[in-house]
Amino acid sequence: MLDNAFPDFxxxxxxxxxxxxxxxxxxxxxxxxxxxxxxxxxxxxxxxxRVKRTPVGLLTxxxxxxxxxxxxxxxxxxxxxxxxxxACPGHERVSTSTREESNRGQHKGxxxxxxKNMSWDSSD
Numbered sequence: 367m368l369d370n371a372f373p374d375f376x377x378x379x380x381x382x383x384x385x386x387x388x389x390x391x392x393x394x395x396x397x398x399x400x401x402x403x404x405x406x407x408x409x410x411x412x413x414x415x416r417v418k419r420t421p422v423g424l425l426t427x428x429x430x431x432x433x434x435x436x437x438x439x440x441x442x443x444x445x446x447x448x449x450x451x452x453a454c455p456g457h458e459r460v461s462t463s464t465r466e467e468s469n470r471g472q473h474k475g476x477x478x479x480x481x482k483n484m485s486w487d488s489s490d
Contacts, residue, residue, distance in 0.1 A: 417432050422440065423448065454482070456479070458478040461474070462474045462475055463475070463485075471487055471488040472485075
C-alpha cells in the first residue's frame with residue numbers, strides 16, 4: 367500500500383517534466399543576467415554603496431581605495447591577516463588561558479606559527 371504513496375521518479379514522463387522545469391529556470395536565469403548586463407552603468411554613488419555592502423575579502427584594490435580611511439585601514443589589516451594565516455605551515459594551538467578561565471570553560475589559545483585566534487568556549 368505504501369508503494370503507491372510516492373511517485374515513481376523513473377517514469378519517462380516525469381523525467382521530461384523535471385528536465386523541462388530546469389530548462390525553464392536556466393532560461394529565466396540567463397534572461398535576468400542579460401537584463402542586468404544591459405542595464406545602465408552604475409553611478410559613483412551606486413558603486414560606493416555596492417562596495418560598502420561587499421565583504422572586504424572580495425574587494426579589489428581599486429574598490430578599497432573608494433572606502434573612507436578607516437575602511438581602508440581595516441581592509442589592509444584584514445588582507446595582512448589572511449595572508450599571514452595562509453602562509454602558516456599548519457595551525458598548532460597553544461593555550462593562553464589561565465587555570466581560572468579554563469575552569470569557567472573559557473579556553474583561550476592561538477596558533478604557534480601565525481597567531482590565529484584558536485580560542486573556544488565550552489559553554490559551561
